[in-house]
Amino acid sequence: MLPRGRPRALGAAALLLLLLLIGFFQFGGDVEYGRPRGAAALDGEPSADRGGHNRSDCVPPRPPLPKCELLHVAIVCAGPNSSRDLVTLVKSVLFYRKNPLHFHLVTDTMARNILEMLFHTWMVPAVRVSFYDAEELKPQVSWIPNKHYSGLYGLMKLVLPATLPPDLARVIVLDTDVTFASDIAELWALFAHFSDKQVIGLVENQSDWYLGNLWRNHRPWPALGRGFNTGVILLRLDRLRQAGWEQMWKLTATRELLTLPATSLADQDIFNAVIKEHPRLVQPLPCVWNVQLSDHTLAERCYSEASDLKVIHWNSPKKLRVKNKHVDHFRNLYLTFLEYDGNLLRRELFGCPSPPPPGAEQVQRALAQLDEEDACFEFRQQQLTVHRVHVTFLPHEPPPPQPHDVTLVAQLSMDRLQMLEALCRHWPGPMSLALYLTDAEAQQFLRFVEASAVLSARQNVAYHVVYREGPLYPVNQLRNVALAQALTPYVFLSDIDFLPAYSLYDYLRASIEQLKLGSERKAALVVPAFETLRYRFSFPSSKAELLALLDSGSLYTFRYHEWPQGHAPTDYARWREAQTPYRVQWAADYEPYVVVPRDCPRYDPRFVGFGWNKVAHIVELDAQEYELLVLPEAFAIHLPHAPSLDISRFRSSPTYRDCLQALKDEFHQDLSRHYGAAALKYLTALQQPRGPA
């Protein structure tokens, strides 16, 4: 019996073993996420860190990072200030990301203008951006009384499932005031932890707000315990749509608003009320994914243990000025990306093939065709450079539509910032200024404006940041950016070192009207240019005073000593006596400062660095048959300054003149192609020997 019995016993044991192993693996399967499926987790430490300390031989893996999977991110953004925040957030995401990204931006018109241009010129590979009109969403949330500083825009996160494309199943939703300190794919990977019923991933609120005991009669919206913070959300859009999310939140909100006067924390109150009612919808996320730096934050409980913070949330209305024992640490992380050179993020993703951003291929091809041995290589390269452009960097009131209004257009870099206050005092009208800055300088500029009472008070000055790249100053690209952003029918094309006569703004508007500029007369109004070589200088309050200073040798006509042909055609002798506008003829090298309709020809962007950049524009105006009319009461005075770094760097370069000559030649060739025989005169004028003007 034994011989037969043994196999039987062994068979039974084998069966038992099999069953046990199956059971073990199933148990192991549940261990994978460290908790029974569907149960909530609210861990201080992300699973990877626990993995490191886990001494068992079979560790729970961290959720797989999706290699090359397209990740979707939705952000609501309105106005210039939020747009700046969004850029910093996006920089932090791009810095760590290894996946292609698709940003879904719900924006007002202002933010859309800013961000569309920004992303278009940023040209980051493997980044797509879609815009959704916040205006259209307003009716869906405007019925909710709301006291939060984010206004209606905060509430728009509620309507994302209906707003985003119907085939979009998952999205990460972010507030503009968060900063990433890790790869966003790790956050995306947490979708894998959702049970079948869970639709929304959130981090617990790190304050006692929802406990309702902050002050007497503090009545927050209902929430599970401390509630959840909605600065970082994982949304299963597919399941939300299926579950009838829209009715769900509207029903809850309507009911709560019967007893509560308004939302205090916008969408967050409503999300929490819904979750309180349907706790199974939520997948709690590890606290490191939304470290909240509000005024009375409890975040230290989270970050004091974690070695690895993933996302910082500046959710105090004080933002970076919030008081908090460790705020310097977090501020440093934020400043890292605030000042980070966004151009460095234009790097491709290895191992994730993706189409190049629009326009990039063309630029790449043109760059590849350049000859590095060409003496003018730097010029060619600079001409082809696509600069990242952030228009309306600061809040700005568009000027009210007026038929004869005129915007002062100019460009500058950091070394001319101190001109802005004086310029504001001389020109009360609208200005459109392009600033050539690094990302860090843009922040210095911001602080400079904030610290200046004169500048802060002005609503009609629009600042457009063009980010530095390459060794040569792209003067005409800058002028074109400022020109394109001017919103009045006329523009005064000036330079930053000139202070206009105090009366110029009024006088120009009157002249435009009298001369019927643009409508009946195709003309450029010339503002005669003067200069002082002295720092301490009392600005003339009238033409008579100016003439007296000229006679006493305190003022000169502009560049009288070094480049008289630049302004000689203005005919200063005639101007002295003139009572009415007079017409002058174009001549070689003429480069007056002019007032023209906004739709005037653009500047030729091939002129980078210094030299001939305005001359070419005046040639273009003349070729297009603009009359040149000198205004008898107009003037602007150039203030002295040390030569800029760019000028000194390149004036000394021996190849510089040769390259400028090459650019001029090409400009004339293109001119002939455009205007045919009519353009001959410019070439002839150039070749004529000049008298001792």
Place this chain on the structure above:
Amino acid sequence: MLPRGRPRALGAAALLLLLLLIGFFQFGGDVEYGRPRGAAALDGEPSADRGGHNRSDCVPPRPPLPKCELLHVAIVCAGPNSSRDLVTLVKSVLFYRKNPLHFHLVTDTMARNILEMLFHTWMVPAVRVSFYDAEELKPQVSWIPNKHYSGLYGLMKLVLPATLPPDLARVIVLDTDVTFASDIAELWALFAHFSDKQVIGLVENQSDWYLGNLWRNHRPWPALGRGFNTGVILLRLDRLRQAGWEQMWKLTATRELLTLPATSLADQDIFNAVIKEHPRLVQPLPCVWNVQLSDHTLAERCYSEASDLKVIHWNSPKKLRVKNKHVDHFRNLYLTFLEYDGNLLRRELFGCPSPPPPGAEQVQRALAQLDEEDACFEFRQQQLTVHRVHVTFLPHEPPPPQPHDVTLVAQLSMDRLQMLEALCRHWPGPMSLALYLTDAEAQQFLRFVEASAVLSARQNVAYHVVYREGPLYPVNQLRNVALAQALTPYVFLSDIDFLPAYSLYDYLRASIEQLKLGSERKAALVVPAFETLRYRFSFPSSKAELLALLDSGSLYTFRYHEWPQGHAPTDYARWREAQTPYRVQWAADYEPYVVVPRDCPRYDPRFVGFGWNKVAHIVELDAQEYELLVLPEAFAIHLPHAPSLDISRFRSSPTYRDCLQALKDEFHQDLSRHYGAAALKYLTALQQPRGPA
């Protein structure tokens, strides 16, 4: 029977289960490292990524990251250029690190001076630095003929086991030309993969160099296959010492040098020869830990697959100018840290308690005692700020010792860079200049010097970078940095906007000798100061010419219009006629430019921003009984410039004058404390009503 049989069967089953589970766990234990213990791995992908794709429920974990473990890093570094590289490397390490670090730096004297000051002023928490004298190690490697550009210093990695502290068991060794893109603890964690016999972890060489077929008669040193690259090394120092590493490599090197004329790749040739002989010593590391961007790199095989690069190695002699299809990508990563604001890395490590860096606690305490509501809070804060200082930013020849030599000392920020060339033309002697810059500006400065023939040619100008922090210009801290770095017995304490007379350097040395300055006479030699308000200006070549310009109104005595008392005591009328040096008396607000022995009193660092910073220094000289001797042939001329941003920002501030007054008062209190009744005269002088000087 059944009732009794069941319990027994269950008992047997339970025992079986127990045995099975134990077996399972043990099996799991071996799986932990993904391969049998002791076997080598040479993976393109780090194990974490493979883990991500593993779909089984129990995945091999990545090696545990050692939370709060102190990690040791050794780097050999010589000279100013390598020191700059090292800083960039360290910034990249610090950016991602979460562990305390101990850097072991093998340096020459120059690098030690630079780096000791840098780390001391950087004050990064949880970073220790030890220095080892490269000079002492030279005899141990100088017998090896070597053709590599790193010279003797490259070979010093071989002697680290004997050089580093005997109780140090493990160290990561890095070349200065690597950049981290990940947490160095992940690299440290790879020590856990070493078998009992392995002593050194290396990445395979990513070129065909060691295959020996690059050109005819190319005879590389012996290596296993492609060999290994020594830009990134994990060293088990304990085992190396035990295994007799010193004899081992010396034996191998000596033997190979019988047939090979010299090492071509320094230490790397010898490491490879030893490994070829003892292949069991090496633990190959994943290629992402040393992505080599040499000229004919095969690195693409590594990075084209990996989504995650860990360390970039610029191991071409061309460094960033290396040609490579994807070099822009890598360059961006490098530039990220090159331009990164190192101040932002002064953040503490949460969850890893570590002693504050030396001096930091004191500063923190003082800062904590400040009253944020105090109107002068910004001044107080700025005074307490410890600026990161990088002395000798560019290569510099110390001046040969000469008993009467004099160094021009000055400080500047970016907006005065264009003064440097003119200054070099006027002053052929040594200069010590402190530059107040951001990290990004320091790189612009570097390019500016490289692009200038005049500046590149000068070996006796030392540039010291003081990194910007805070809103006020720390003018006296900058002066003190420049002063402390002057290497001649005398210094000319000037300002960057002044051009000295062409003859001044020679004349000062002669005067110092004649007047026996310092040795027999405790005096400050006054260099009379003038100014021009014009840009275009022909510099006088003699005192006679200068006087003519003064008479014609082209020149003025310095600040004649706004602050005559600053220089009136120089007595310009007397100077006009003087043939020999003459003594003048101190008077209130006197601030001449002077020549003094190098050991003169330092500037008072409490004066930040603008105003009274030089005045206080002259008071200090007078209190210490320096004679003030005006030199009859000396002069310097101030060139005009636009007011700096800092000046315009604070001149307009209403609290500025009040705070300056408070600083003055405190200065006088300290003066009384130091000099007793003798200091009364300064207070009295200040309180006297002044005539219309």
